[in-house]
Amino acid sequence: MPTKADPSSPDGTAPGKITIADIAAEAGVSVPTVSKVMNGRADVAPHTRERVEAIIRRHGYQRRADERSRRSNLVELMFHELESAWALEIIRGAEQVAADNGLALVLSESQGRLTPGHGWLEGVIARKPLAVISVFSDLTGQQLAKLRARDIPVVVVDPIGEPDLDTPSIGATNWNGGLTATRHLIELGHTRIAMIGGPERVLCSRARVDGYRAALETAGLQVDPDLIRYGDFHVASGHRQFAPLLDGPNRPTAVFAGSDLQALGVYEAARAAGLRVPEDLSIIGFDDLPVAQWVGPPLTTIRQPLQDMAAAGTRLAITLARGEEPEHRRIELATSLVVRQSTAPPRGRAV
Amino acid sequence: MPTKADPSSPDGTAPGKITIADIAAEAGVSVPTVSKVMNGRADVAPHTRERVEAIIRRHGYQRRADERSRRSNLVELMFHELESAWALEIIRGAEQVAADNGLALVLSESQGRLTPGHGWLEGVIARKPLAVISVFSDLTGQQLAKLRARDIPVVVVDPIGEPDLDTPSIGATNWNGGLTATRHLIELGHTRIAMIGGPERVLCSRARVDGYRAALETAGLQVDPDLIRYGDFHVASGHRQFAPLLDGPNRPTAVFAGSDLQALGVYEAARAAGLRVPEDLSIIGFDDLPVAQWVGPPLTTIRQPLQDMAAAGTRLAITLARGEEPEHRRIELATSLVVRQSTAPPRGRAV
Numbered sequence: 001m002p003t004k005a006d007p008s009s010p011d012g013t014a015p016g017k018i019t020i021a022d023i024a025a026e027a028g029v030s031v032p033t034v035s036k037v038m039n040g041r042a043d044v045a046p047h048t049r050e051r052v053e054a055i056i057r058r059h060g061y062q063r064r065a066d067e068r069s070r071r072s073n074l075v076e077l078m079f080h081e082l083e084s085a086w087a088l089e090i091i092r093g094a095e096q097v098a099a100d101n102g103l104a105l106v107l108s109e110s111q112g113r114l115t116p117g118h119g120w121l122e123g124v125i126a127r128k129p130l131a132v133i134s135v136f137s138d139l140t141g142q143q144l145a146k147l148r149a150r151d152i153p154v155v156v157v158d159p160i161g162e163p164d165l166d167t168p169s170i171g172a173t174n175w176n177g178g179l180t181a182t183r184h185l186i187e188l189g190h191t192r193i194a195m196i197g198g199p200e201r202v203l204c205s206r207a208r209v210d211g212y213r214a215a216l217e218t219a220g221l222q223v224d225p226d227l228i229r230y231g232d233f234h235v236a237s238g239h240r241q242f243a244p245l246l247d248g249p250n251r252p253t254a255v256f257a258g259s260d261l262q263a264l265g266v267y268e269a270a271r272a273a274g275l276r277v278p279e280d281l282s283i284i285g286f287d288d289l290p291v292a293q294w295v296g297p298p299l300t301t302i303r304q305p306l307q308d309m310a311a312a313g314t315r316l317a318i319t320l321a322r323g324e325e326p327e328h329r330r331i332e333l334a335t336s337l338v339v340r341q342s343t344a345p346p347r348g349r350a351v
Numbered sequence: 352m353p354t355k356a357d358p359s360s361p362d363g364t365a366p367g368k369i370t371i372a373d374i375a376a377e378a379g380v381s382v383p384t385v386s387k388v389m390n391g392r393a394d395v396a397p398h399t400r401e402r403v404e405a406i407i408r409r410h411g412y413q414r415r416a417d418e419r420s421r422r423s424n425l426v427e428l429m430f431h432e433l434e435s436a437w438a439l440e441i442i443r444g445a446e447q448v449a450a451d452n453g454l455a456l457v458l459s460e461s462q463g464r465l466t467p468g469h470g471w472l473e474g475v476i477a478r479k480p481l482a483v484i485s486v487f488s489d490l491t492g493q494q495l496a497k498l499r500a501r502d503i504p505v506v507v508v509d510p511i512g513e514p515d516l517d518t519p520s521i522g523a524t525n526w527n528g529g530l531t532a533t534r535h536l537i538e539l540g541h542t543r544i545a546m547i548g549g550p551e552r553v554l555c556s557r558a559r560v561d562g563y564r565a566a567l568e569t570a571g572l573q574v575d576p577d578l579i580r581y582g583d584f585h586v587a588s589g590h591r592q593f594a595p596l597l598d599g600p601n602r603p604t605a606v607f608a609g610s611d612l613q614a615l616g617v618y619e620a621a622r623a624a625g626l627r628v629p630e631d632l633s634i635i636g637f638d639d640l641p642v643a644q645w646v647g648p649p650l651t652t653i654r655q656p657l658q659d660m661a662a663a664g665t666r667l668a669i670t671l672a673r674g675e676e677p678e679h680r681r682i683e684l685a686t687s688l689v690v691r692q693s694t695a696p697p698r699g700r701a702v
Contacts, residue, residue, distance in 0.1 A: 072423075073477065074457070082446060084641075088439045095433060095460055104474055105458045106425070109446055123455055126424065235645060264645045271647070290435075294586060294615045296622070296647035 018059040027052050038150060056149045073102060075317060076129040078120070079109045080137040080160075084234070084261060085289045086306065090135055090157065093310030101318055103130065110137055121146060131317035133157055135310075153320035157313040160202050168320065168329040170313040174204045177302040177335035178211020181256045181284045184300070184337055186219045189345045190254035190282060194227040196241045196266065198258040205230075208258050208286060227252055231262065238265020246273050253346040254282035260289045263299055263342075278344035288338055297341035305333050369410040378403045389501055407500040426668060427457045427480040429471070431488040431511075435585070435612060436640045437657065441486055441508065444661030452669055454481065461488055472497060482668035484508055486661075504671035508664040511553050519671065519680040521664040525555045528653040528686035529562020532607045532635045535651070535688055537570045540696045541605035541633060545578040547592045547617065549609040556581075559609050559637060578603055582613065589616025597624050604697040605633035611640045614650055614693075629695035639689055648692035656684050 020038075024031045029048055036044050037052040044052075075098050079087055091107070098105045106129060108120060121143055124132060132147060136158045139147075144167065147154055156169040185193050195212045198205030209228065216223050227245065231237030238257055245252055246269065257263035263285030267277060275281045277297055285292060288303035312331060319326045371389075375382045380399055387395050388403040395403075426449050430438055442458070449456045457480060459471060472494050475483060483498060487509045490498075495518065498505055507520040536544050546563045549556030560579065567574050578596065582588030589608055596603055597620065608614035614636030618628060626632045628648055636643060639654035663682060670677045 073474065076455075082439065082443050085436050085439065088433065088436065091442075091458065092433050095458060099460065102470075102474070104427075104478060107442065107446060107456045107458055109450065119453075123424065123453070127455060267645070267647065291642050291645065294618070294642065294646060296618065 023052060023055050023059070026055050053146065053149055057145060072128050072130070073104060074106050074127055074129040075103050075314060076106045076108065076124055076127065076132045078124075078132060078134045078137060079107065080135065082107070082109050085291060086233075086259075086261075086287060087135075089289065089306035090310040093307035094133060094314045096307075097311045097314040097318070103318070124152070125150060128152075130321040131155065133310075133313050133317050136160055153317060155313045155317040155320070157309055158204060160204075162203060168316055168326065169331075170309050170316065171204065171332045172304045172309060173332050173335050174207035175211040175214075177286060177304065178208035178256070179215045180211070180335065180337050181208075181286065181302050182212045182215030183219070184284060184339070184343065185254040185256065185282060186215060186221065188254070188282065188343060190252075191221055192224075192227070192250065192252040192254070193221075194242065194245050194252040194255040195229070196238055196255060196257045196262050197228065197230045198233045198262075200230045205233075205258055208256075212256055233259040233261055235261045235265040235268070238262030239268045240265070242266045243269040243272070246270075246275070252281075254343070255284075257283065257285050260285040260287040260292050260299060260301055263301070264291070264295060267295065278342050279347060282343040282346070284343055286335075292338075293340065300340045300343040301338050303336045303338050305335075309333055374403060374406050374410070377406050404497065404500055408496060423479050423481070424454050425457050425478060425480040426454050426665060427459065427475055427478065427483045429475075429483060429485045429488060430458065430460045431486065433458070433460050436642060437584075437610075437612075437638060438486075440640065440657035441661040444658035445484060445665045447658075448662045448665035448669070454669070475503070476501060479503075481672040482506065484661075484664050484668050487511055504668055506664045506668040506671070508660055509555060511555075513554060519667055519677065520682075521660050521667065522555065522683045523655045523660060524683045524686050525558035526562040526565075528637060528655065529559035529607070530566045531562075531686065531688050532559075532637065532653050533563045533566030534570070535635060535690070535694065536605040536607065536633060537566060537572065539605070539633065539694060541603075542572055543575075543578070543601065543603040543605070544572075545593065545596050545603040545606040546580070547589055547606060547608045547613050548579065548581045549584045549613075551581045556584075556609055559607075563607055584610040584612060586612045586616040586619070589613030590619045591616070593617045594620040594623070597621075597626070603632075605694070606635075608634065608636050611636040611638040611643050611650060611652055614652070615642070615646060618646065618693075629693050630698060633694040633697070635694055637686075643689075644691065651691045651694040652689050654687045654689050656686075660684055 020031055020034050024034045027034065029052065033044060033048065034052055037049050077091065077094050095105050106127065110120060129152060132152055132154045134154060134156045138160050139154060144154055154167055156167055158171055159169050182193060195209055197209045200206065213223050229241035231241040238261065242255060242265065255266055257266050263283050266283050270277055270281050277283055283299065285299050285301035286304065288301045292299040292301050312333065316326050371382055371385050375385045380403065384395060384399065385403055388400050428442065428445050446456050457478065461471060480503060483503055483505045485505060485507045489511050490505060492515070495505055505518055507518055509522055510520050533544060546560055548560045551557065564574050580592035582592040589612065593606060593616065606617055608617050614634050617634050621628055621632050628634055634650065636650050636652035637655065639652045643650040643652050663684065667677050
């Protein structure tokens with residue numbers, strides 16, 4: 001999506017009418033230098049690059065259609081990390097849509113950082129993908145601007161924070177999922193329900209915790225801050241955050257884990273403490289990864305349609321790359337409750 | 352890796368000395384037509400394409416160094432399917448090495464076919480990757496020849512069949528892994544040991560079954576063909592192949608599954624039949640996917656170093672793309688036994 005030129009811009013240039021030669025003249029550099037900047041080549045002095053990019057942004061340079069068609073047939077999928085089966089669900093959804101459109105998928109990983117480093121952007125610009133799909137990671141405003149200046153649209157799948165209003169995004173109804181998970185436990189008769197959340201700064205995680213709180217409060221139950229713990233979304237974190245909650249005299253009879261992997265960590269903590277699932281402890285997860293049905297007992301969880309989210313994000317990115325306006329720029333796909341065998345009424349209670 | 356010209360070739364051309372103009376003259380076509388064929392463009396008549404490719408193959412056309420450097424910074428990772436956590440381990444190993452070398456990874460999937468279709472090759476040739484890594488899938492001789500004619504080396508990771516001698520490959524010591532798995536069960540005291548194998552035509556699967564047979568025979572135990580079943584490597588197959596073996600009067604007390612996912616299917620079949628693992632049935636898998644440690648009880652398995660295999664394959668591909676000769680062209684990385692809690696002596700037997 002090209003940056004739109006402000007109609008009231010000082011020199012009154014209509015958007016899409018400026019040429020590379022105009023940009024070169026205004027910046028006082030050669031045409032090849034402007035091309036180098038647009039192609040992400042490294043052999044341009046930083047201050048020259050910045051001057052050229054500022055001019056491109058100001059005028060909203062519009063590539064000609066034949067230039068657009070000379071783009072590679074690549075869609076760039078950028079991950080925060082490739083560590084879990086979660087990532088595979090995203091890859092599968094995106095790959096299917098890319099293949100259906102004759103496109104190939106490039107994977108990159110910001111190696112555990114929630115914002116990718118500088119080398120990543122240079123690589124992307126050199127590859128000239130049709131679009132970038134950023135998965136569970138945040139691009140900086142500057143990174144977004146550089147991609148926009150080159151007509152490379154960005155779509156965020158499962159945003160960490162609140163993407164700026166110009167950035168299209170696909171998420172899931174996380175708050176609603178948290179509400180549904182907790183209500184399921186309340187309906188079984190639980191009143192001491194622990195919450196093992198993901199990282200506090202991550203929006204989807206906060207939404208799940210808020211849904212948990214809302215379910216308790218609307219059921220007239222007290223929210224006990226001691227029962228809410230934050231970690232990351234992995235197995236070890238689930239174990240580590242949950243184990244201390246088993247020590248007290250008034251231990252929880254049920255737990256809502258912010259991810260299936262955290263729920264597996266809770267399984268481990270329960271096994272280590274000699275507790276049976278679900279007889280002594282009910283556990284519900286979030287995601288519905290394939291592993292949820294294979295563990296013993298199979299895990300009750302909130303299904304997040306990860307493949308559909310990635311597929312919708314990829315379709316949205318392709319639409320934008322074609323210069324078309326999508327029907328919706330922000331979508332949240334519905335989550336749903338999948339009841340398996342890890343949840344039951346608390347002991348001593350008939351239902 | 353360029354196809355080496357035969358020193359005794361009819362016209363005695365030395366390898367690497369022929370130009371695009373020579374190829375065009377010999378084929379009776381224009382220079383741009385030869386370029387189109389080399390760049391995988393679709394707008395060339397099939398018989399023209401074949402004639403040009405045959406000439407390139409015969410002469411072993413060697414791209415100039417500057418042409419080589421104009422390649423994209425992509426490594427192509429081609430999967431038979433992206434369905435399981437197995438694929439993710441391969442992706443992670445390859446991505447790390449690609450990133451360390453400033454390269455990006457392109458993923459493609461042959462959508463469940465063990466040999467990719469025609470559209471795949473056209474896409475690859477248009478993308479001009481530095482190298483292709485074919486994972487658990489076979490390229491046809493023609494596909495290999497077309498890639499070689501364009502100086503795109505191919506490395507096979509975890510070959511399905513026996514790759515031709517020119518194709519470098521990275522595998523695991525599957526036979527040895529099968530032997531080790533079965534010996535572990537024999538040492539615990541089991542004598543009725545079932546084998547749930549992968550697809551019969553797949554070489555790594557056959558090697559595991561042969562290792563199983565060798566362990567039984569060298570221990571003086573009889574191989575009962577009724578206890579050997581073949582399926583695919585997924586959960587449902589493990590369940591389906593194993594369940595009938597529980598019906599007879601002389602049921603097995605242990606089972607070696609050809610993959611961890613098949614082992615999880617065996618868990619399901621055991622649960623459905625009311626058998627406890629490992630008290631009533633010992634189960635050992637193959638792969639050591641992350642899920643193996645999360646299931647209840649944690650799965651004893653044979654570790655296959657999937658990330659290391661993918662990393663070694665990617666390094667090998669990069670070496671070949673640089674025109675360097677690798678130290679080894681065929682490597683098998685060692686498997687190892689990981690004992691967890693799904694195997695134990697058979698009931699009624701003291702050890």
